Amino acid sequence: MSRILVTGSADGLGFATxxxxxxxxxDVVVHARNERRVDxxxxxxxxxxxxxxxxxxDRxxxxxxxxxxxxLAPIDAVIHNAGVISGAALMPVNVVAPYLVTALLAGPRRHIYLSSGMHRGGHASLDGVDWAGARATRTYSDSKLFVTTLMAAVARISPDLLSNAVDPGWVPTRMGGAGAPDDFGLGHETQEWLAASDDAEALTSGGYWYHRRRQQAHPAVNDRSxxxxxxxxxxxxxxxxxxxSR
Structure with missing residues (x-):
């Protein structure tokens, strides 16, 4: 069995995962944003x-x-699920926090980053981004393009890690809304599989996944520059x- 960190576990897909x-x-480690969310x-x-x-x-x-x-005991896999949909916290939560966890957390051999089909509407420009979150400078789509690109960069420069991104679909969560049309159960199955399975496909890296099938990501994701x-x-x-050197 694996020791798995799931960020953003207080509700929705994170809790279900x-x-x-x-x-x-x-052996699962869950994450709450503050003491009020611990309940x-x-x-x-x-x-x-x-x-x-x-x-x-908050960096x-x-x-x-x-x-x-x-x-504590080493983490085997991280599911980078924590995210916000708007506001000044977009870059700190959706991009900077996963970057810091990837760079500094000792042990994980698997990283799974929650993306979105909306990343395809992101702008592949990094000019003017406020990474500290003092003000809102980009959109949710931009943040998901960036974190999906982070996944691909990790897969390229650290071939001893398994690095993948998952589009969970538009599912009925607090973020997605009650009317979201996609299947909630399928929305968390792929990240669980990538985090823990020994299936041959789950042991690949650099994939952008939707319902356990690889999909084509935004062209910028695999642009080395x-x-x-x-x-x-x-x-x-x-x-x-x-x-x-990981």
Missing amino acids: AQALLAQGH AVRPLVERGAGLIVADFS EAVLGAIADLNG FQDDLLARLEDATGVPLSR
């Missing part, structure tokens, strides 16, 4: 899940959570490099 992995017998994950904690509490829009809180996790520019901007913004 953590719940399913616990039921499969995995939402308490049913998972009572079933044996570990817990971290950190506001991913120091992210670094503190990583330091705490590095003092765009990947390198993104990594350089994130390193400059955070002071943290993404090591090529």
